[in-house]
Amino acid sequence: xxxxxxxxxxxxxxxxxxxxxxxxxxxxxxxxxxxxxxxxxxxxxxxxxxxxxxxxxxxxxxxxxxxxxxxxxxxxxxxxxxxxxxxxxxxxxxxxxxxxxxxxxxxxxxxxxxxxxxxxxxxxxxxxxxxxxxxxxxxxxxxxxxxxxxxxxxxxxxxxxxxxxxxxxxxxxxxxxxxxxxxxxxxxxxxxxxxxxxxxxxxxxxxxxxxxxxxxxxxxxxxxxxxxxxxxxxxxxxxxxxxxxxxxxxxxxxxxxxxxxxxxxxxxxxxxxxxxxxxxxxxxxxxxxxxxxxxxxxxxxxxxxxxxxxxxxxxxxxxxxxxxxxxxxxxxxxxxxxxxxxxxxxxxxxxxxxxxxxxxxxxxxxxxxxxxxxxxxxxxxxxxxxxxxxxxxxxxxxxxxxxxxxxxxxxxxxxxxxxxxxxxxxxxxxxxxxxxxxxxxxxxxxxxxxxxxxxxxxxxxxxxxxxxxxxxxxxxxxxxxxxxxxxxxxxxxxxxxxxxxxxxxxxxxxxxxxxxxxxxxxxxxxxxxxxxxxxxxxxxxxxxxxxxxxxxxxxxxxxxxxxxxxxxxxxxxxxxxxxxxxxxxxxxxxxxxxxxxxxxxxxxxxxxxxxxxxxxxxxxxxxxxxxxxxxxxxxxxxxxxxxxxxxxxxxxxxxxxxxxxxx
Numbered sequence: 293x294x295x296x297x298x299x300x301x302x303x304x305x306x307x308x309x310x311x312x313x314x315x316x317x318x319x320x321x322x323x324x325x326x327x328x329x330x331x332x333x334x335x336x337x338x339x340x341x342x343x344x345x346x347x348x349x350x351x352x353x354x355x356x357x358x359x360x361x362x363x364x365x366x367x368x369x370x371x372x373x374x375x376x377x378x379x380x381x382x383x384x385x386x387x388x389x390x391x392x393x394x395x396x397x398x399x400x401x402x403x404x405x406x407x408x409x410x411x412x413x414x415x416x417x418x419x420x421x422x423x424x425x426x427x428x429x430x431x432x433x434x435x436x437x438x439x440x441x442x443x444x445x446x447x448x449x450x451x452x453x454x455x456x457x458x459x460x461x462x463x464x465x466x467x468x469x470x471x472x473x474x475x476x477x478x479x480x481x482x483x484x485x486x487x488x489x490x491x492x493x494x495x496x497x498x499x500x501x502x503x504x505x506x507x508x509x510x511x512x513x514x515x516x517x518x519x520x521x522x523x524x525x526x527x528x529x530x531x532x533x534x535x536x537x538x539x540x541x542x543x544x545x546x547x548x549x550x551x552x553x554x555x556x557x558x559x560x561x562x563x564x565x566x567x568x569x570x571x572x573x574x575x576x577x578x579x580x581x582x583x584x585x586x587x588x589x590x591x592x593x594x595x596x597x598x599x600x601x602x603x604x605x606x607x608x609x610x611x612x613x614x615x616x617x618x619x620x621x622x623x624x625x626x627x628x629x630x631x632x633x634x635x636x637x638x639x640x641x642x643x644x645x646x647x648x649x650x651x652x653x654x655x656x657x658x659x660x661x662x663x664x665x666x667x668x669x670x671x672x673x674x675x676x677x678x679x680x681x682x683x684x685x686x687x688x689x690x691x692x693x694x695x696x697x698x699x700x701x702x703x704x705x706x707x708x709x710x711x712x713x714x715x716x717x718x719x720x721x722x723x724x725x726x727x728x729x730x731x732x733x734x735x736x737x738x739x740x741x742x743x744x745x746x747x748x749x750x751x752x753x754x755x756x757x758x759x760x761x762x763x764x765x766x767x768x769x770x771x772x773x774x775x776x777x778x779x780x781x782x783x784x785x786x787x788x789x790x791x792x793x794x795x796x797x798x799x800x801x802x803x804x805x806x807x808x809x810x811x812x813x814x815x816x817x818x819x820x821x822x823x824x825x826x827x828x829x830x831x832x833x834x835x836x837x838x839x840x841x842x843x844x845x846x847x848x849x850x851x852x853x854x855x856x857x858x859x860x861x862x863x864x865x866x867x868x869x870x871x872x873x874x875x876x877x878x879x880x881x882x883x884x885x886x887x888x889x890x891x892x893x894x895x896x897x898x899x900x901x902x903x904x905x906x907x908x909x910x911x912x913x914x915x916x917x918x919x920x921x922x923x924x925x926x927x928x929x930x931x932x933x934x935x936x937x938x939x940x941x942x943x944x945x946x947x948x949x950x951x952x953x954x955x
Contacts, residue, residue: 294341297355300385301329301336307384310345312354322363326356335359337388339370364392369539375572380562381934381947387562391537393514434458437604441582442469450596451584453606454615455810459584463547464497466582467528475544476527480535480566482553490530498528505531505538533558536566543577546570551583551592552803557952565950586810587803590852591859593845616812616819618837622828629716629724629784634822637780642732642761646779650725650764651808653788654717665708676906683719693909721784722764729762737765779819781812786825786833793904794954795857798832802844805836862923864930865951866916867903869944873912879943880914887918890933895926904955
């Protein structure tokens with residue numbers, strides 16, 4: 293028995309602390325303990341044992357008790373936590389807490405309009421799970437891709453193709469081949485709504501050998517699943533972002549489905565990207581890494597173009613469908629949110645006994661309330677955003693902090709009575725659709741309409757069984773849904789994502805349009821997509837309407853190269869947050885001055901400046917960007933700077949390596 297223990301705690305920056313062990317205690321590494329920490333008792337993680345203290349032993353405190361009867365993590369998990377802490381500038385205890393099932397929830401901050409689904413929700417999915425279950429013969433493209441993936445023990449591949457081309461079946465067959473070799477599998481999906489579909493397919497195929505890890509499971513269930521994996525009872529792990537840390541024995545395959553999704557990036561420390569962690573684990577284990585999407589990230593596309601990752605393409609829809617016909621409608625010539633062409637397309641679908649999906653990535657009735665006399669716009673008093681008008685609640689609501697207030701009868705700035713709303717959200721589109729299609733049954737899916745348990749499932753079931761003619765919603769109708777009777781898809785406004793002040797806005801807009809277009813024509817060759825926009829001349833929208841990935845990525849990568857943004861440079865973003873704007877500004881400027889001295893040549897400083905969202909929930913936000921083509925040289929110097937720089941207690945400093953958003 294070791295007399296002394298090395299213990300990590302879930303705190304920033306700090307390393308391990310030495311404690312006295314309990315008398316006659318069993319092996320402790322990998323177990324959680326309760327121990328005195330400052331003026332309180334805290335949960336710690338035992339990462340080492342010692343026969344000697346190395347300091348005055350009589351001054352050391354003793355742990356209070358063990359939390360676990362058996363180890364919760366192993367040496368490989370400890371090493372991964374140390375790498376994670378070093379890579380993403382956090383404490384190793386913070387990293388370990390985020391990795392383990394008893395740590396923080398993995399949920400990323402949901403974007404406005406995104407919804408939720410229970411893990412057990414069974415909906416037909418992205419690549420026809422019902423077909424996967426039937427064990428259908430692989431197409432030549434699928435078989436060729438599978439052969440390339442399983443030819444050797446390791447490597448990195450990207451499998452891409454439109455929805456319905458059979459990516460999931462290739463992933464599952466690769467998992468079967470890996471299991472047959474006696475090696476384990478991690479299968480990642482970006483959202484809980486998609487996890488349920490993969491769980492159904494994987495558990496049907498792998499039975500008790502499949503474990504599930506995601507934040508919507510009860511803590512006890514997650515811990516039980518984790519222990520099954522640790523004991524080797526489960527060799528296939530399916531889950532969202534944090535499942536990448538699962539202690540799978542003899543790891544042989546990692547699958548990252550819908551690789552382009554922002555949900556793979558953590559929103560709090562450690563701000564890791566599951567894709568980068570997967571690359572690390574692949575290299576350490578000598579495993580296979582397979583990523584897939586209909587719209588790869590710009591980083592992945594560049595890797596494929598330069599030969600850093602093998603490209604595997606699926607082009608044929610397997611259930612009789614074909615790429616839909618896509619039309620662009622210039623909304624500058626229209627009035628209201630539903631154009632004449634979209635109206636006709638919905639009626640055409642109805643006449644054939646088919647269904648329609650309407651997509652708008654903005655909830656509420658209108659997205660800002662303003663004065664027509666002086667132009668005053670009513671904004672959230674706590675955030676740098678306009679308030680959204682929700683007609684059904686009779687309120688103006690902030691989608692960032694939840695603040696709400698009654699719509700004013702007169703302008704608070706000039707007193708004019710000429711006030712009203714501008715723009716439109718899903719609530720307004722629902723009202724307009726009900727007016728235009730009084731004989732059709734409409735179901736709306738967004739965070740407002742599905743707030744109560746069971747509402748999302750009921751709406752999807754109604755649409756699947758033909759009890760609804762039009763499905764209207766936000767991102768939850770754009771991805772992962774497969775309804776055979778859908779003929780028409782309408783993108784109500786393609787410009788919403790494109791207008792954001794972020795270097796990834798074009799990539800996100802392109803991806804959303806292509807993804808939602810994939811809902812049409814899954815089982816028949818006559819799918820139709822209507823893309824409505826106020827910018828019909830946009831190259832991004834034109835490439836998306838043509839589903840021309842080569843043209844889009846060629847243009848986008850050329851722009852990124854010229855501007856010096858990823859994937860042609862690496863970024864470290866540092867956000868300074870404070871209730872006191874002056875303190876945030878002062879800290880940002882002081883840090884920039886220190887960085888200018890401390891960082892080596894090849895590190896370019898951009899800012900400091902206010903974040904595009906300058907205030908959220910009453911907290912002022914400033915940011916500094918470090919841009920470099922040589923992260924390996926800049927990273928250690930930046931880590932040293934973080935360890936020595938002191939910020940006031942009223943300011944939070946938040947570093948982020950490879951940010952996915954600059955908002």
